[in-house]
Amino acid sequence: MPVDRVLLAQPRGYCAGVEMAIKALAWMVRVFEPPVYCYHEIVHNRLVVDRFRDLGVVFVDDVDEVPEGAPLMLSAHGSAPEIVATARSRNRFVVNAVCPLVTKVHHEAKVRAEKGFTVLYVGHAGHDEAVGTLAVAPESMQLVEHEEDLDDVLPEVQDPSKVALLAQTTLSMRDWEGIMDRTREQFPELWTATRNDLCFATTNRQAALTAIATRAEAVVVIGSANSSNTIALTKVARSAGCPLVLRVDGPEELFVDELDGARVVGVTAGASAPEDLVQAVIAKLDPAEGVEPVYVTDEDEYFPPPRELRELVPALDGLAALMVGGNPVAARRRGGPFSDDRGMDASLVLAELAR
Numbered sequence: 001m002p003v004d005r006v007l008l009a010q011p012r013g014y015c016a017g018v019e020m021a022i023k024a025l026a027w028m029v030r031v032f033e034p035p036v037y038c039y040h041e042i043v044h045n046r047l048v049v050d051r052f053r054d055l056g057v058v059f060v061d062d063v064d065e066v067p068e069g070a071p072l073m074l075s076a077h078g079s080a081p082e083i084v085a086t087a088r089s090r091n092r093f094v095v096n097a098v099c100p101l102v103t104k105v106h107h108e109a110k111v112r113a114e115k116g117f118t119v120l121y122v123g124h125a126g127h128d129e130a131v132g133t134l135a136v137a138p139e140s141m142q143l144v145e146h147e148e149d150l151d152d153v154l155p156e157v158q159d160p161s162k163v164a165l166l167a168q169t170t171l172s173m174r175d176w177e178g179i180m181d182r183t184r185e186q187f188p189e190l191w192t193a194t195r196n197d198l199c200f201a202t203t204n205r206q207a208a209l210t211a212i213a214t215r216a217e218a219v220v221v222i223g224s225a226n227s228s229n230t231i232a233l234t235k236v237a238r239s240a241g242c243p244l245v246l247r248v249d250g251p252e253e254l255f256v257d258e259l260d261g262a263r264v265v266g267v268t269a270g271a272s273a274p275e276d277l278v279q280a281v282i283a284k285l286d287p288a289e290g291v292e293p294v295y296v297t298d299e300d301e302y303f304p305p306p307r308e309l310r311e312l313v314p315a316l317d318g319l320a321a322l323m324v325g326g327n328p329v330a331a332r333r334r335g336g337p338f339s340d341d342r343g344m345d346a347s348l349v350l351a352e353l354a355r
Helices: 014-029 046-054 083-085 098-114 128-134 148-157 173-186 200-213 228-239 275-285 312-321 327-333 346-354
Strands: 003-011 036-039 057-060 072-073 093-096 118-122 141-145 163-167 218-222 247-248 264-269 291-295
Touching: 003 200, 003 275, 014 036, 014 046, 014 093, 014 098, 014 118, 014 346, 036 275, 046 057, 046 346, 072 083, 083 093, 098 118, 098 128, 098 141, 098 163, 118 173, 141 148, 148 173, 163 173, 163 346, 173 312, 200 218, 200 228, 200 264, 218 275, 228 247, 264 275, 275 346
Parallel strands: 003 264, 003 291, 036 057, 036 072, 072 093, 118 141, 118 163, 218 247, 218 264
Antiparallel strands: none
16 A cells, blocks of 8 residues: 655754764775774664775774774774774874764763762663773763663662763663653762753654654654664654554665555654665655655754864865865865865765765
């Protein structure tokens, strides 16, 4: 049975941190001879990672696998301090593409630990972001994955006046609030960040999905199975009462007959899923009455390239001008394509590299 209408969540897809990381790795692919190395997947999206592999990027889970002097990027999820230190050894050119929001949580963990707090970290065991954050202050931090974990963790707290609660940025609000409420009930002096640690983009995407999930007969969430924020979106859609929720990496995994005759289908994408996949999914759904965008908020957040690349921008602009027969000195002075990072769309940058 054909689909009548698609309800399209806005915002959806790439967040500012993912935009920054993908464009930064694309820069490295353009500047350095292959292979370019990346510690862990740059973002948790299978198709994005595969596209970079095709461009000569080698993803490793141990920085010791990276040869001396090789270009190396550290993923957007954040890395343990000892990993960062090891990466910068052996004359490697290292770009740390950690999301600034994750850096904020690392800083909060370090400061609270130095002040003698027990830091409870709400996150998913084994997730790259959680592993990196817990390594910031391992002697002071405890992982809390589920609310029932508090039964074991809370009785171990030594000083009730010094308890802090931090979170993996990609959690759903539902995962965070229950744990926070129960912990604050036992420890009224609980310290949390002035603004909670959940990524604004994650929260916005969940709000947009909630707005369409109550109207849709089925929801398609685009993103990979190892993407925490994508899995959180599937939970949000089910919690909102949508009877059928499908997660797909891309259009090749979507079979319209699995929609059980749904006439109104909601579509959204996790924060590491590119827009071309969204459009391809919509094309496969082929809604007879078209697409209805459902706006919750506009996002204009921008994270500039990592510091290591910003320092190279004038030289890169000069090189780009030289390659097309322009004046490299003038380009370094007035700026060029690398200086216009904010005006570049990461999905288009990656698509153009793959051509």
